[in-house]
Amino acid sequence: MSPRTLIPIDSTVVKAVDLVKDYGTFRAVDGLNFELKAGGVMGFLGPNGAGKSTTLRMLVDLIRPSRGQLFLFGLNYRSHRQHILARIGCLIEKPDFYKYLSALQNLELLARASGVKEPRLRSLELMDFVGLNGRENDKVSSFSHGMRQRLGLAQCLLHDPDLVVLDEPGTGLDPQGLVDMREMILNLNREQGKTILLSSHHLSEVEAVATDLVVVDRGRCVVQGSAKALLSQSERQIRITVGRATEALALLNAGPWAGGGRLNDRGELTMALGREEVPAAVQFLTQNGFEVYAIESRQKLEDYYMNLLNHHQTER
């Protein structure tokens, strides 16, 4: 492993400046700007096709930007490729391994490629960390998707990187697997001091670990900031569990709260309301024959994210 210096907290680990990536005539990333500070967990969010994967691939030099600049640890890939990659571990899209090799052989091979001094020892250590001890000599072809995700996390930690880039690490995991993955990410950040860039569609998982957020849409940064600050700035969401929710939404949209409500993926009615408006909204619903079962006031990432994207897409 190449020698490295410690990163001071609050120093910039990733800085993207007017990043552009074109595939022929299609612009996947369109002037993206964002920064990631050391020691944080950044949730990198956006709908499908927003340019997240393309951006992450540029971050680890799998694809080259068409324009713009990218700095990692203050350096760029053109002059310091190996130095930068020695400090980054990544799991991009899905964990792919040599199916004809065992899990341990796969890790050892990648550890050698990363310049790890004792590849076998380090591989065994990480198999233990991700909960795959006892399966070292099994061929990867016999592994479930969840086990491959764990092995994917292990491979990106082989060279003890400062920055860990995780693209959809929770895909295909069962509920226990998701909890384990969340705990491993928190452990890496809090116990081992690693900076994490996490892209995921599991918003509840991102919410549980992220200290910062970047939301991208159509290749551009929609918003960036600390998760706490962004969520506190957002309008408080009132979640109303009501019978015949679709009809209730139609009635509200035709009345005084037009455009203020939506149905979430569980069929519940959510509305951006001020505290003083809640009694009137409930009264309006009950007077029109709807049964209100529960009212919950909350600031969830999911609501914030959906509102943000709805506004952004309406503006465009």
Next chain:
Amino acid sequence: MWWTALRNESVKILAKPRSYLGFLAITLLVGVILLALALDGKSYIEFVTSSLQQSLTVEGSMLNGYLVGFIVLQMLVVHLPLLVALVTGDLVSGEAAMGTLRNLLTRPLSRRGLLLSKYGAAAVYTLVLLLWLGIMAVLVSPWIFGVGDLAVLSNEGLQILPSEEVLPRFLQAFGVAFAALYTVACLSVTLSCFADNSIGPIVGTMATIMVFTLIGTLDVALFDQVRPFLFTTHMAAWRSLFLDPVPWGDILFSMVLLGAHWVLLIGIGLWTFERKDILT
């Protein structure tokens, strides 16, 4: 780091079942040829030398281990490009298809170093495959058929090489055959840099060999200028080592031309791979 990368590539080639297809194919084909010659070798020799029988009287048998080895080489060297391309055409594109190229290219190793290790692994594989053919042709055949002078038919007529000269010539011939086969390996690794599946480079390599061979054999004035510079023209240069005197000038030209192909193909591969976006 290059040696580490070469070691990794070798580990992968060793673990892949398709790597052994070539060895299995050579063993089977040599086995069939040896069996056929052991059972009916005399008829074969009579058929091959039929045009000379009016002017030549042979005492004893021309059929010996060295001649069988020579026949084996002549029959099999034309099949080796496919066996080489099967493995080397997969070295980059197979990893792209599997998704493992992502893992490798995000390691602190230069793209150039990684690709050169793959060209290195292709050289090792080609050499080992050729060595296996050599063992089968030059060690197993004499063990079954015994040794003796080697009778070789050429454009000049029948040439008899004393038995003590044969092994050194075989060794040199394997060197020249390696240069030709490694050109095929370089071609398939280079094509592999352009593709995201291994079928394309393998088919592409064989198609190139077929087209170049066709250009080389068609007696058309247009191709006369091109023919000496096609690598396929020099694929059988190893046979010249069994002529007397050996045309060293021609062999040197073949080696320089094949070497130039290596440099050109590796250069194209590096240029492409350094700029390739990894989207799989």
